[in-house]
Amino acid sequence: MLWIKNGIVVDPKNKINAEKMDIFVKNGKIVAESDVKKEDCKIIDASGKLVVAGGVDMHAHIAGSKINTGRTMRPEEMRVVRNIAGKFRATLGRVLLTAPAIGYEYAKMGYTTSFEAAQPPIGALHTHEELDSIPMIDKGALPVFGNWHLVFKCIEEKNLEKLKALVAWAIERTKGFGVKVVNPGGVEAWMYGGNVKSLDDQVPGFNVTPREIITWLIRANEELGLPHSVHLHCNNLGVPGNYQTTIESIKLANGFRNPKRQVLHVTHVQFNAYAGSSWRDAASGAAEIAKVVNSMDNVTIDMGAAIFGHATAMTGDAPFQFSLHKLIGARWSNKDTEVETGAGIVPIGYLPSNPVHSLQWAIGLELGLLVDSNKVVLTTDYPNGGPFTEYPYVMAMLMSKKMREGELKKVHQYVQKTTTLPSIDTEKTLYEVIHMTRSLPAKVLGLENKGHLGVGADADIAIYNLNPLETDFSNEFEKVYKSFKTAEYTIKGGEIITKNGELVKEVFGKTFWVDARKKVDLEVIMPDIKEYFNYYSVQLGNYGVEERWLKNPSRLEVV
Amino acid sequence: MLIIKPKKEFEVCIEAELTPELAMKSVEEVRKFKVYYGNRVVELGELFEVVKEGEDKKLVLDGDFGRVKWIGTRMVDGEIVVKGNVGANCGAFMRGGRIVVEGNADDWLGIEMAGGEIIVKGNARNLVGCAYYGNAVGMTGGKIVIEGNAGNYIGEKMNGGEIVIKGNAGDFVGTEMRAGVIEIHGSCGFVGGDMRGGEIRIKGNFDLLPTFRKTEKGWVGDVNVKGEGVIKTF
Numbered sequence: 001m002l003w004i005k006n007g008i009v010v011d012p013k014n015k016i017n018a019e020k021m022d023i024f025v026k027n028g029k030i031v032a033e034s035d036v037k038k039e040d041c042k043i044i045d046a047s048g049k050l051v052v053a054g055g056v057d058m059h060a061h062i063a064g065s066k067i068n069t070g071r072t073m074r075p076e077e078m079r080v081v082r083n084i085a086g087k088f089r090a091t092l093g094r095v096l097l098t099a100p101a102i103g104y105e106y107a108k109m110g111y112t113t114s115f116e117a118a119q120p121p122i123g124a125l126h127t128h129e130e131l132d133s134i135p136m137i138d139k140g141a142l143p144v145f146g147n148w149h150l151v152f153k154c155i156e157e158k159n160l161e162k163l164k165a166l167v168a169w170a171i172e173r174t175k176g177f178g179v180k181v182v183n184p185g186g187v188e189a190w191m192y193g194g195n196v197k198s199l200d201d202q203v204p205g206f207n208v209t210p211r212e213i214i215t216w217l218i219r220a221n222e223e224l225g226l227p228h229s230v231h232l233h234c235n236n237l238g239v240p241g242n243y244q245t246t247i248e249s250i251k252l253a254n255g256f257r258n259p260k261r262q263v264l265h266v267t268h269v270q271f272n273a274y275a276g277s278s279w280r281d282a283a284s285g286a287a288e289i290a291k292v293v294n295s296m297d298n299v300t301i302d303m304g305a306a307i308f309g310h311a312t313a314m315t316g317d318a319p320f321q322f323s324l325h326k327l328i329g330a331r332w333s334n335k336d337t338e339v340e341t342g343a344g345i346v347p348i349g350y351l352p353s354n355p356v357h358s359l360q361w362a363i364g365l366e367l368g369l370l371v372d373s374n375k376v377v378l379t380t381d382y383p384n385g386g387p388f389t390e391y392p393y394v395m396a397m398l399m400s401k402k403m404r405e406g407e408l409k410k411v412h413q414y415v416q417k418t419t420t421l422p423s424i425d426t427e428k429t430l431y432e433v434i435h436m437t438r439s440l441p442a443k444v445l446g447l448e449n450k451g452h453l454g455v456g457a458d459a460d461i462a463i464y465n466l467n468p469l470e471t472d473f474s475n476e477f478e479k480v481y482k483s484f485k486t487a488e489y490t491i492k493g494g495e496i497i498t499k500n501g502e503l504v505k506e507v508f509g510k511t512f513w514v515d516a517r518k519k520v521d522l523e524v525i526m527p528d529i530k531e532y533f534n535y536y537s538v539q540l541g542n543y544g545v546e547e548r549w550l551k552n553p554s555r556l557e558v559v
Numbered sequence: 560m561l562i563i564k565p566k567k568e569f570e571v572c573i574e575a576e577l578t579p580e581l582a583m584k585s586v587e588e589v590r591k592f593k594v595y596y597g598n599r600v601v602e603l604g605e606l607f608e609v610v611k612e613g614e615d616k617k618l619v620l621d622g623d624f625g626r627v628k629w630i631g632t633r634m635v636d637g638e639i640v641v642k643g644n645v646g647a648n649c650g651a652f653m654r655g656g657r658i659v660v661e662g663n664a665d666d667w668l669g670i671e672m673a674g675g676e677i678i679v680k681g682n683a684r685n686l687v688g689c690a691y692y693g694n695a696v697g698m699t700g701g702k703i704v705i706e707g708n709a710g711n712y713i714g715e716k717m718n719g720g721e722i723v724i725k726g727n728a729g730d731f732v733g734t735e736m737r738a739g740v741i742e743i744h745g746s747c748g749f750v751g752g753d754m755r756g757g758e759i760r761i762k763g764n765f766d767l768l769p770t771f772r773k774t775e776k777g778w779v780g781d782v783n784v785k786g787e788g789v790i791k792t793f
Contacts, residue, residue, distance in 0.1 A: 076693030 268304025724789025
């Protein structure tokens with residue numbers, strides 16, 4: 001039992017804005033004062049300190065074949081030693097971290113939940129083996145659907161029952177959490193060396209278009225009533241002029257409605273918010289996208305902010321990765337995942353002296369500032385835009401115009417004409433930023449017990465050495481950055497796991513997965529699945545992950 | 560001058576960043592210098608005899624140092640003379656001074672070196688003057704002379720400096736090279752793949768990739784990467 005005393009609590013889900021109050025923890029949950037015996041409680045004195053829920057990262061590439069290939073092809077990333085083996089495991093990594101390092105670094109920063117954003121269905125076992133090697137945090141994985149031959153077949157036949165059955169079957173088999181769509185149709189076209197350029201291009205070999213893939217998957221997702229909505233990585237990522245495709249894709253959510261949450265989450269929008277016709281005249285399309293997102297109440301986005309320094313581009317968007325490799329001349333690895341999807345990996349570094357990189361940096365921040373705080377989640381699309389350990393930098397930047405002015409002087413002045421960042425006066429409040437990093441991502445994912453400190457929530461708590469009542473967030477940005485970088489205490493499931501950036505205890509979090517099999521009749525899709533397994537390299541019986549193989553599974557049943 | 564002699568034949572490799580700076584220290588301090596013997600940290604004095612003669616900045620490694628890695632790492636001046644063989648990573652990241660190896664050198668000789676001189680009287684193995692795995696740039700300055708033969712991947716990602724091999728070399732000489740000179744007095748295998756600049760001079764036979772075009776200067780390429788490197792005989 002824990003008694004966090006006199007902390008200054010910010011809990012946007014429960015509308016608590018910087019109020020001095022006590023938090024009580026029992027059996028890994030937050031409970032009411034009357035439920036604990038105060039004399040048995042371990043007391044944490046949080047007077048004058050900020051108490052918030054543990055951070056939730058809803059989009060990061062933390063496990064699976066992509067990040068592992070990235071580690072293999074980037075030995076230079078593995079020369080930073082973060083922890084020497086002892087009570088805790090040895091960890092390495094500059095931006096691309098080893099599996100235990102991911103858990104430790106999240107925990108030190110006060111984050112307690114992170115979702116792997118693209119899991120190739122056939123690679124599910126690998127993804128889960130790696131997730132099970134990440135200590136400290138709660139996890140989940142989103143299997144990818146947007147280029148799967150079976151999905152195309154269901155959509156070609158216009159058979160919603162089949163598609164729903166396939167989604168439910170695949171999510172159960174992969175122990176996944178939701179429906180991820182990566183460059184719908186484009187990765188299939190890449191199998192023939194091409195890509196799709198617009199929402200109405202036909203996918204080679206199939207009578208479907210990206211528009212149909214997205215709408216049909218939203219329809220299936222909503223009828224199944226999964227906790228998370230469709231999680232879309234738009235077409236034309238990384239291509240100047242792509243903001244129009246992004247806006248068109250966002251508008252596909254029109255006509256769908258879910259009282260609990262959004263019906264479409266568009267991810268790492270920074271990479272999809274470029275205006276212009278080539279990299280020579282590229283500009284920001286963030287303002288237009290923000291206008292559209294703000295006008296709709298069933299769409300959310302995440303930033304995908306770019307941070308200066310090292311990064312590694314890794315997405316399921318294989319054709320984009322090839323064009324990136326051609327553009328910057330860096331190493332490239334391609335992955336072809338049978339009939340399901342593909343992926344690519346390219347090392348990259350963001351330099352302030354480079355006009356394009358500065359533009360990307362500015363667009364990420366523009367999105368964070370211009371979109372309603374209730375619709376934009378803070379991410380860097382780790383490791384595509386940069387390390388998640390720099391989230392505090394983005395948080396501080398959103399809260400301080402003065403800090404942005406200082407940083408704008410250091411970057412290429414190309415951003416002055418091509419983005420609206422220099423003219424944005426908005427300063428997000430702490431309340432909004434805590435919402436963007438805690439309660440909003442939890443709501444977007446449909447995790448009811450995460451991202452807040454109400455009674456019944458999981459006791460994932462971060463305490464920062466920052467008094468919100470006495471801090472001038474506009475001017476004291478350095479202090480804000482430093483405070484958020486290292487939590488004074490990180491509490492996971494009621495146990496103190498880090499203290500002042502030092503690891504205290506290693507815990508293993510849950511792996512969430514969704515079971516929607518009760519909502520469908522699996523028999524409608526089984527004949528098709530059996531037929532398709534003639535083309536797989538594995539037998540149907542060997543496909544997928546059994547629940548008992550996972551270290552700490554947590555099933556969310558959809559009924 | 561400091562003379563260091565192995566006390567025994569080593570069972571496992573030693574990692575010892577021995578530089579001429581040690582010659583400026585007292586013998587007691589040198590004996591306490593920490594080195595890795597396998598996975599154990601031990602004092603230099605446990606494994607080697609140390610004798611000091613005079614004050615010049617010079618190390619004489621007397622004996623077989625074929626299992627001692629990282630000799631001369633990051634050295635900036637002074638001299639190291641190895642009377643026998645030397646282990647891997649000799650002269651890595653070196654910026655100045657001189658290393659003379661009277662025996663053979665192992666892999667990774669002079670990786671990413673920026674200045675100074677390395678002379679090997681015997682043979683060298685693979686990856687001479689190249690970039691450490693994953694790094695973008697190999698040797699950027701200085702000179703490596705190998706009197707015998709060398710292995711594969713000589714001067715990979717090299718961006719300056721000079722490598723001279725008096726004997727033969729293996730395959731993949733000057734891969735991804737950007738600047739600098741490689742001179743081979745004997746023969747070698749494939750040369751200059753993805754080369755962007757610099758010059759490779761070869762006296763004997765060599766295998767040329769089809770991506771080089773013949774000009775007055777010699778073979779220019781690699782066309783694959785729009786390179787302007789030159790391969791010629793002399």
